[in-house]
Amino acid sequence: NAGVTQTPKFRILKIGQSMTLQCAQDMNHNYMYWYRQDPGMGLKLIYYSVGAGITDKGEVPNGYNVSRSTTEDFPLRLELAAPSQTSVYFCASSYTPGQGGRWGYGYTFGSGTRLTVV
Amino acid sequence: KNEVEQSPQNLTAQEGEFITINCSYSVGISALHWLQQHPGGGIVSLFMLSSGKKKHGRLIATINIQEKHSSLHITASHPRDSAVYICAVRSDSNYQLIWGAGTKLIIKP
Numbered sequence: 001n002a003g004v005t006q007t008p009k010f011r012i013l014k015i016g017q018s019m020t021l022q023c024a025q026d027m028n029h030n031y032m033y034w035y036r037q038d039p040g041m042g043l044k045l046i047y048y049s050v051g052a053g054i055t056d057k058g059e060v061p062n063g064y065n066v067s068r069s070t071t072e073d074f075p076l077r078l079e080l081a082a083p084s085q086t087s088v089y090f091c092a093s094s095y096t097p098g099q100g101g102r103w104g105y106g107y108t109f110g111s112g113t114r115l116t117v118v
Numbered sequence: 119k120n121e122v123e124q125s126p127q128n129l130t131a132q133e134g135e136f137i138t139i140n141c142s143y144s145v146g147i148s149a150l151h152w153l154q155q156h157p158g159g160g161i162v163s164l165f166m167l168s169s170g171k172k173k174h175g176r177l178i179a180t181i182n183i184q185e186k187h188s189s190l191h192i193t194a195s196h197p198r199d200s201a202v203y204i205c206a207v208r209s210d211s212n213y214q215l216i217w218g219a220g221t222k223l224i225i226k227p
Contacts, residue, residue: 042204042217058214088159106151106166112159 003027006091006110013081013117021076021113023091029108031094032074033058034066036087037112043090049074081117089113121145124205124218132226137192139221141205144186148210152179152190155202155220164190164203195225 004025013019025032030051035043035058045058049068063085065077074093078085091110122143131137141150152164165172165179167188172179176195181188192199205218 042219043206043215044217045214048214090161092161106149107153107163109153109161109163112161114159 004091004093004108004110006089006113008113009111010114011116013078013115015081015083015117017081018077018079019081019115021078021089021091021115023074023076023110024072025074025091025093025108026072027093027108028071029093029095030071032068033092033094033107034064034074034076035090035092036060036085037090038087046076046089078115083117085115086117087115089115120219121216122205122207122218124203124221126221127219128222128224130224130226131195133196135195135225137195137199137223137225139190139203139205139223141188141190141218142186143188143205143207143216145207145216146210147207149208150181150188151206151208151215152188153204153206155204157201161204192223197225197227200224 007022033048034046037043044060046064047058047066049055052068052071055066055068068074090112092107094107125140149166149168151166154162154164167181176193178191202220202222204220206215208215
């Protein structure tokens, strides 16, 4: 099925470890996003990309890095994990803001990665 | 003050009731999104609006640009509608989304 695929679904990291959250979409969306959602809170934008080779910081980029070598993939790298990075991470994609897409729909989200840093 | 305010924060209703969730925003926008987050955590985009009204099944979304207000309505509510409903606006200055905190809806049988 077309959509956004995120892996892994769950992960426990020790403080100081690193990992990469994978995100892939097959809808030829040019915009991709990484969000984190802390318990009881709204989503916060970590990084976004407007196309292959172009990335930019969101609200909360510290402690993370991204790359966008292809239209389909947008991995999120955590270096030196800290307990403050315990959260649920969502990858999303969309067409260029203001343009079309499926009627009534703007964004397609992955199923999320629940990360715990201990 | 948050740039996107949703009300109510929590809503419990009986099956069959007409549900209204409100979203007010204070910034210039190019579009407003309504999304649904299921109890299991998955997020589904419901509507993207820039004017007027959209309908999809039992869901209706309206927006009043002059009043900077949007509503999401659910007709003939059902327990499977229980979820968190999130309003997010796309800023007209940088195209980034500004998220509301969500409305937790519980529909009792």
